[in-house]
Amino acid sequence: MSGENEAGAVGQSIPRLEVREKTTGRAQYIADMSSPGMLHGAILQSPYAHARILSYDVSEALAMPGVVDVLTGDDLGDGRMGAFIKDEHAIAKHKVRYVGEPVAAVAAETETIARRAVRLIQIEYEELAAVLTPDEGLANDAPIIHEHLDDYIKVFPAVCGGNLVSRTELSQGDLDKGFAEADFIVEGTYETPAQAHLAIEPCGALAEMDASGRVTLWSANQSVFRVQANVCESLGLPMSKLRSLTPRIGGGFGNKMEAHVQPIVVALAMRTGRPVKLILSREEDFECVRARHPMRVRCKTGVRNDGTLVARDVEVLLDCGAYGDDSPGVLGYSLLMARGPYNIPNVRSVGRLVYTNKMRFGAFRGFGSPKVNFAGETQIDEIAEHLDMDPIDLRLKNIVATGDTWMGGSVLASCGLRECIDAAREASNWDQRDLPQTPGKRRGMGVACAAHISGLLGTGAIVRVLEDGSVALNTGAVDIGQGSDTVLTQMCAEALQVPVDGVSVASPDTDGSPYNWGTTASRVTYTTGRAVVGAAAEVERQLRDHAAEMMECSQEDLELRPGGLIGIKGVPGKQVSFHEISLRAHWRAGGPIVGHHTWVFDQPTIDPKRAVAHGLPFPQIGVYSFAAFVVEVEVDEASGKADVTRAWMAVDVGRAINPGSVEGQMEGGFVQGMGFALTEEMVWDDARLINPSLLDYKVPTTLDTPHELHTIIIEAAEPDGPFGAKGVGEIGLVPVPAAIANAITDACNIRLTTLPMKPERVLNAMEQAAHGS
Amino acid sequence: MTEMVTLRVNGREHPCRAGIATTLLTVLRDQCELPGTKRGCNQGVCGACSVLVGGKPVRACLTLATDCEDREVTTIEGVGTPARPNAVQQALIDTGAVQCGFCTPGMVIAATALLEEHPDADIETIRQGLSSNLCRCSGYRKIVEAVSLAARRTAS
Amino acid sequence: MMTQTMIAPETLEDALAAMHAEPGSMALAGGATLVAMMNAGLVEPNSLVALRHVDTLRGTRQLDDGGIELGAMRRHRETALETPFKDGQTVLSYAASQIANPTVRNMGTLGGSIAFNDPGADYPAALVAANATILIVGATGTREVSAEAFFVDWYTTALEAGELVAGVRVPAALVGSIGHYEKLARIAGDFAVASVALQVTWSGDSIAAARIAIGGSGPTPLHLAEADDMLIGTGADSDALSKAGLLLAQAADPVDDVRASADYRRKVIPRLLAKAMREIAPAREAA
Amino acid sequence: MKFEDSFVVAASPANVWRAITDPGVIASCLPGCEDIEALSPTSYRAGIRVEVGPIKATFRVEVELTDQDMPNFVRCITKGEEGTRASMLQATSELTLRDIDGASTEVAYDSDVSVTGRLGKFGLGVMKKKAESLGCTFAENFRVQVEAA
Structure with a gap:
């Protein structure tokens, strides 16, 4: 099959679809974006590991020429986000819980002004004893970091309490019997440190609100849908009010999966009514995004x-x-x-x-x-x-x-x-x-x-045949640089026997893309690939329906031919092109060809x-x-x-x-x-x-x-x-x-x-x- | 205090405003509308902001804009275009050596300068030459191979 | 702060006058160190005097006595590759070739680098091992300070306000002497965890002269004549090396930081010294 | 950053105590201390200039004596900032005086210092060395001054 197919089908090492724009510096990442009238954001980070916030004085910062808005935890409602436990506000509220935590933010006419202005914000803290290791956190008299942990929403049967977030246990067989059967036992204790993801692109976001109050958000992310969920949960916004998009992403490795500054940027854009962009410095990115667990x-x-x-x-x-x-x-x-x-x-x-x-x-x-x-x-x-x-x-x-x-x-x-x-x-x-x-x-x-x-988790794909017979693929999977756009396009091209450059791939958009939990957990090729194959199969079925009617033959006599053709088996010259089929579908019969497939991984762990x-x-x-x-x-x-x-x-x-x-x-x-x-x-x-x-x-x-x-x-x-x-x-x-x-x-x-x-x-x-x- | 400086970038004059501490990187990105040069660390370590000044690779984040007035600056936008990539860019395209692409402009600048100086660079020379630039996606091997391919193609 | 300016004079006199006219001004050479510190907000100079156009800071002069004078604006790359060095003077080119990475070596200058005396930098120990002197110019004229005296404390040199590094004078090394710079760093291009710079002269099977300086192990490069002497007359056998190494390790005052603990830095000094001696063995046989 | 050290002064604990709780004495012994002013019997305000080569900072700090056990022990908390909060400093320090023979006193200090902001990003190792050397200079100045009195 692959032998006669166009170059670029499954099994071929074709170059990335976007490789030309990347090698020539034309690819657009979040820091490269701008919008007319755009403000620049900057964050103020907590100097304390654990402290109660007693008061804010933002007057001096607000008075600085060029400063448009200052945001603190007091300006936000009680919304909290979190993938498994909803324990995090968009910005520190009532308490700070680590050195470097964003505790206030400024929107100003330039980045330089914003960065100067955050230093003028005065915050009065009451310092609390800090927990610096899990062992300290589990001690009987440990300071409690989240006093309301019991009340937080959890999306799984969490066994938690005090500073214990979760205790999980898996077992099979009979451990005592197993060790009794052993001739010898080896044991050891192993320690691993925190590692920084260090995607070369630091995190950032740009948000703007339209006249109807709806917000459009671009950000460095691994899932436009997780971004949408996190922002809306933390700001108490209906998901219908936020559109989440992605520019090119400069690497992820996990740190861009859940929220970083997106909720702050959306809040600033909504309060000021102007587009706001905030790009973290490398140091801020190290200190307040996330890292591998010790x-x-x-x-x-x-x-x-x-x-x-x-x-x-x-x-x-x-x-x-x-x-x-x-x-x-x-x-x-x-x-x-x-x-x-x-x-x-x-x-x-x-x-x-x-x-x-x-x-x-x-x-x-x-x-x-x-x-x-x-x-x-x-x-x-x-x-x-x-x-x-x-x-x-x-x-x-x-x-x-x-x-x-x-x-x-x-x-x-x-x-x-x-x-x-x-x-x-x-x-x-x-x-x-x-x-x-x-x-x-x-x-x-x-x-x-x-x-x-x-x-794991849910995914979808939509495949459409355009009027000229070319194919549009839309999955909602963010390509963070690993190459999923190319791989999914190859699958789509292979499934429909069309050349890779006959398939366009849509940039993920919560308005138009089917749900995709995210580019994480090595899942895109397998889960989204299955959705693509399913959607392509649905498109093929519709194409065959048309072809059968157009060539007045039965479905079983038809075959998909390379190059966007459906022909009658055994009759080389007898075929119709996707172009002809699609014109018929668009203008005369059946309606435009759209195939979709969604599924959720359902094999029990x-x-x-x-x-x-x-x-x-x-x-x-x-x-x-x-x-x-x-x-x-x-x-x-x-x-x-x-x-x-x-x-x-x-x-x-x-x-x-x-x-x-x-x-x-x-x-x-x-x-x-x-x-x-x-x-x-x-x-x-x-x-x-x-x-x-x-x-x-x-x-x-x-x-x-x-x-x-x-x-x-x-x-x-x-x-x-x-x-x-x-x-x-x-x-x-x-x-x-x-x-x-x-x-x-x-x-x-x-x-x-x-x-x-x-x-x-x-x-x-x-x-x-x-x-x- | 800012002053006007005129930079010559990719053969074009750009009048810019720059203060004493304004770096070439900031001016290129914010005023010359040349965002291909990336800010990765602002400390001269990652190499994503590499540009050519007077034909030699430098860190744009460690170069002050006002110190560039009479020097020819070449950015990634100036070494090739999507339609006419240079030899290094073409080799990167052909070998699939690009992943997220954020380090790529700096890598292209470093490699282009390297091949200018050592047209017949071997793998070891390329590894030395590209040690100025961090990549977190690729593990480097494919990038080194791509630059080696560019060298061989240029030679033949 | 309101008078911030950048001046790019063409003569040394104008540069010094500009430094003098604006207290708190700093000299800008390649920018590799100074601009990084400005970006981090660690230094905020009132004004900058760019030295790029001062031709007299660029030259390299061979002195009649076999010494070499290097201009302060000499780039690391030039020192690493375009070597005018002979015999043990090559310790400088070895050190220069290990500073940061090729791009930064293309920017950074000799004067700019040593003016900061970063404890992890590569030049200071090499200059001390080469017994170099630093040429300093100021409003009142020129003075020459030995490298050992030039590096005073953490990030602190003998430069007074308004003074500049004009260059470095590297004396002729003994004929047949070997220079070497052995650097230990976490990864390529990082500042040194510790380094050993040396000049050694062999006479037959024994060392006739030696000069060892340790980098990355205290506020200034560490040089002990006593440690040098311990090697002289020996065949660089492990006994002599470890004695000299231990003496240096005991005298070291390294920091405890993310690069390495102070204990480890002390521990590797004798080991790096022994390694350096092993590394130069082929050169010795060739000589 | 934690520091611990001790030094001996040839003076009685009572004399050492008097000096060590006298802002004037502290100001004259502490390198870089530009001015000091008593806000109350247990609190001072001071300006301290710190230089590491080209890196210069002047901290405005407030020192509060939170625990005193004359003439044996004093604990103080220092908080301050430099350059419109470009860096922030916080320290908890304890001084313990031990009578050696009536005529000399051992002063042991134990300090936990945290610096955040621009100077917080500067190499911790060197900063610690610098602080240790400030501690030594202070101890020496203090000893000389008290012993001369």
């Missing part, structure tokens, strides 16, 4: 002497920060992934999420999984070492396969993990490895496996016959992609600095709709995971984040990144997936810290349990090992 994982695994894993007990403690955001989901997901891709019969994973007076933590590529993966996958290596077994052989002995169940009981309809492991093993020459040895350096190789979901769940925030989530990574590192003996020199990433994506984009996701995920593993950490001095800048927070450059990044695509087709596809957005990051840690162990005979594995930690461990022996 997490502590206790992991205990029971094993038989033949290498069979029989029991695992995992306990996680997650720092929520000041607001719930996506955190209950992150907690639940980390527990769902805690067993790893292994058939361990007796498992319990339990976690607690605790409010602290730090910035809110939220969704970040991997969604909790990279941390439990780091614990679980380094522990597998520890077990292999104990058994004197090859770590890959140990994994192969225990991995899941097609037809097996995931933790909780959902059945794996496709699983290419074994193929991934075999491919990575072969490509890296794992079994005959002969690593180059450089004086002063130690080399090692490590492996880690991972899985990640592709399916938990099979009650197999597992028990308490406090789980998502009842329906699943469809797994798999990966096996082999990484080579080189550790400098003088400093303890570890560098990745080569990596092989085998990934089962079901079907690679655009193999080049799959590679892009894997390579980008790898390097972001490498940063998390080796250099990146947000550091607080008491309550204050001390490295909110690119001078102090370091992400890898070209010179810190290996050029030898090999992606190996495995295609274990998912029966329900669009053309067999599954998601690939996050899995490239998930196993990286564990694979690097295992390689460092191989190189230096040390085992690190805390990220990042910075030179200081590596060197200290090397010294300890040297003294110990």
